[in-house]
Amino acid sequence: MTVPVLTSPDQVASTPLRVLICDEMNPGDLHHEGFEIDYEGNLPREETLRRLPEYDALITRSRTKVDRELLAAAGERLRVIGRGGVGVDNIDLEACSRRGILVLNAPESNNVSAAELAIMHLLAAARGLTRSDRKTRAGEWDRKFLGVELKDKTLGIVGLGRIGSIVADRAQGLRLKVVAFDPYVPENKFERLGVERAASLDELLTQVDFLTVHTPLTGETQGMIGTRELALLRPGSIVVNAARGGIVEEAALVEALKSGHLFGAGVDVFVEEPPTPDHPFLGAPNLGITAHLGANTFEAQERVGAEIVGRVLAALHGDVSRGAVNAPALDARTLELLGGHLDLGEKLGRILAQLLPGAHDLEVTFRGEFAADPAPIVTAALVGYLSGSTDERPNMINARALAKERGLNLAVREEQDSPDYQTEVVVKVTGGAQGEKQRTRTVGGTVFGRSPRLTRLRDYRVELAPEGFILIASNQDRPGAVAKLSNLLGTWGINIAGMALGRAQKGGQALFTLTLDDGLTPEQLQAIRDLDVIDSAFLVRV
């Protein structure tokens, strides 16, 4: 982990710290003692690259790509990048971390505006706004068009985070029934918002009249609404994407509009922004388009500007407590003493996120004597558990706040005794709807030298390096199971890097855990599940 070195207050007093704002926003008051802030609105990229070496911090919106080229042009002086808004997909976070550059965002400031824009697109598509506007301007007074009412229809929301929750609230005001799919959000949030929970994306798609997506763009969400998913929607549905281009596949959306399967759609975001003049969206029927304007209101820009400027200036003074997207908050000594335990905690969290996402309780048990206060291991477990489901890149600074926001309760237990290892960390998550059977999943691990080892999966003892992909399979402890499984993997050319076998009692249920160098296709996983010696099989990526 890289700990960015920020300026000490002494340095600040002698030389003004320089901040360049290169994208359009309302930056508020630019006069702050000890700082020189240059607001340039839409600065051409070449100019940004040319001037950047003279600045300590850069503030952007989504227009400016903070890539390796920009970082190379910046040279040594740049230490903080502020993103006015939430999505950091225009910023190469890995490259920033590697150079010790702190990245901050302002995720709460534009969510009302973005949610209102999504509702606007829904209403516009329902009443054919863009079509009627275009025809009337062309001299055609077409009053034949019939729209649809929203009242008593069902809105499906994918992603019940900050913006999805506000959309749910506003939609209920329009008398829509709201159903959402978000496997990472605990049940109590759905209950609090009065939103019905869909168990899967397919279940959501088959029961809604309108669909709106509010997830970050991740490996999982890219293209998550494609031809197959659109076909699952009822004929005459409306689709809105005001999140990120590509969550709804562009070509599939155009096709579904042209075929008449969809009544209409609204988009605020494109895969490539700005789109080329021949982009298929531009000729699609009943498709309302805005130019990534979700955050473009006076109110949001005032909040975004004030928040991101404040955060960047605070960070330049060494206070990284607000909005840090990529910075660890630990000193070098603690990092040294906790050794591989932070890595272990993060891996245990990541495994659990795949075994039981959307839990409402997470409990960490520490066994044995740790060389330093093990509390950061809890944070690391949260980082792992929350990763992959939010734009905010959970890290050692923001993970506890994010967990609180999600309604994830934390508990920590310490046991002096560690019968099997010098130290052991066991993480348990519990989830499930209120009044229904609660599910729990437990994983545990230890550290050999600086390398994490998995020691426990559910009630089974294992010993395995948590690397790559782990295949977890259970069977009735019958002979021949291992051979059949490894033969099958061998026929696919998949190498087994490590294997552990655990069983609760002789002849009872047994658990195999295999680390694999490569992942499995859904068909391969199904073929394993279909083996007569296997009861269940699950693949997690560490």
Ligand SMILES: NC(=O)c1ccc[n+]([C@@H]2O[C@H](COP(=O)([O-])OP(=O)(O)OC[C@H]3O[C@@H](n4cnc5c(N)ncnc54)[C@H](O)[C@@H]3O)[C@@H](O)[C@H]2O)c1
């Ligand atoms: N159009 C705009 O101008 C504009 C403005 C602000 C935000 N945004 C975008 O809106 C989106 C939502 O922002 P937010 O602040 O609400 O984010 P958030 O992190 O608060 O919420 C995202 C939600 O998506 C859920 N999620 C993640 N992966 C999922 C998956 N595979 N399936 C279902 N749910 C999943 C998460 O659990 C989380 O609850 C982001 O893409 C953001 O960049 C766009």
Ligand SMILES: O=C(O)CC[C@@H](O)C(=O)O
């Ligand atoms: O204002 C912007 O540039 C982008 C707004 C929005 O997409 C965000 O990520 O906050």
